[in-house]
């Protein structure tokens with residue numbers, strides 16, 4: 052999450068942890084490299100719409116608590132906006148804005164007919180009852196109902212939200228707009244029109260691009276030593292896919308700490324014991340810190356938790372030769388530069404984690420046509436899209452001699468900028 056006390060980049064001694072300003076800087080460079088005017092930057096540097104809502108919930112102790120939530124819609128020049136909703140105590144307005152911009156870039160990279168959006172509620176679902184969570188989820192949908200919908204803005208899961216929360220949200224929306232609900236939200240349970248493969252899609256997409264990156268660096272995944280931060284939706288499926296491919300998962304982490312075994316952790320055992328919020332390390336005494344995790348001896352690191360984890364403080368000490376960002380925004384701008392200078396291959400979030408929204412798009416298409424695809428069809432389509440996207444970005448980074456993040460932004464921003472231009476907005 053973004054620290055609220057994001058540090059001012061003008062203060063020389065502090066690192067800039069403000070994800071919105073760092074994202075804007077990369078967008079500006081990408082647009083300059085593509086030859087767009089400053090007007091395009093002015094349009095894209097912020098969401099077109101940002102809604103703040105306050106949601107009263109009667110808690111189990113009988114008292115009413117008012118929660119603050121957001122929905123940012125970055126740009127709808129290409130089509131309806133799309134992006135997840137996170138429930139987390141550290142959610143901020145700036146973070147949600149940056150996340151909505153990243154969604155636009157992802158949609159551009161994997162060529163979906165969407166713009167980006169994101170939502171968030173400041174809350175800690177780990178300390179809420181099922182009933183409280185349901186009331187909050189339904190309250191959020193009522194509060195944002197005028198700006199969302201299957202042809203306007205389509206939400207989905209993100210940190211600490213899941214298919215149950217999507218089901219409550221869809222049910223609430225179906226009371227407001229009873230004939231127009233199946234494609235209102237994605238990441239639903241299969242019985243409510245969810246898609247095969249959506250739950251594991253983010254991890255599957257990361258695994259596909261990781262395999263491509265490993266080929267570029269001559270690393271065999273079988274036997275490779277991999278560290279994964281986060282053991283939730285993205286991190287747990289990832290560790291399973293890579294473990295089954297023969298990798299040694301030498302470190303995993305959650306919000307409480309990290310586990311390390313140089314011979315490889317028993318992932319099946321850990322998956323069996325994790326809770327629904329992706330917590331497992333609290334069951335062990337011999338833990339290390341998240342900070343120590345990033346400095347472990349390994350070949351590949353996959354941050355799959357929250358923002359600003361790889362910073363100028365630890366980037367010099369990283370031993371991996373590949374980093375694949377499953378999380379949104381895990382690496383700061385300064386750390387990106389340090390890693391690039393050290394010739395570490397960094398596969399950026401807007402590419403690596405785009406498998407989730409890709410299969411969400413498949414879910415929306417299936418809902419709209421009322422005809423459902425097999426898991427094999429979904430896997431095959433996802434595979435083709437992720438490989439093409441990786442190659443486009445890798446090749447652009449080579450030909451233009453820019454890092455993979457800048458190359459990804461150049462590709463991600465182009466369709467949106469062109470759509471805005473054809474519409475006569477800029």
Ligand SMILES: NC(=O)C1=CN([C@@H]2O[C@H](COP(=O)(O)OP(=O)(O)OC[C@H]3O[C@@H](n4cnc5c(N)ncnc54)[C@H](O)[C@@H]3O)[C@@H](O)[C@H]2O)C=CC1
Pocket residue numbers: 052208209210211212253280281282283284285286304305306307328329330341355356357358377378379380404405407408
């Ligand atoms: N779920 C999805 O489909 C997608 C998720 N992502 C991104 O992947 C990342 C993880 O998301 P999910 O796996 O869905 O969330 P999740 O809620 O299922 O799991 C989050 C994991 O991160 C850990 N965590 C939370 N705070 C932490 C901290 N301060 N330090 C270390 N670990 C911490 C939790 O303990 C848990 O293991 C996020 O950045 C999310 O935006 C990106 C694309 C799609």
Ligand SMILES: O=C(O)CCC(=O)C(=O)O
Pocket residue numbers: 133134135136157205206207208209237238379404405407408409411412
């Ligand atoms: O599945 C989606 O629509 C959105 C996924 C998401 O929030 C993300 O990629 O960060």
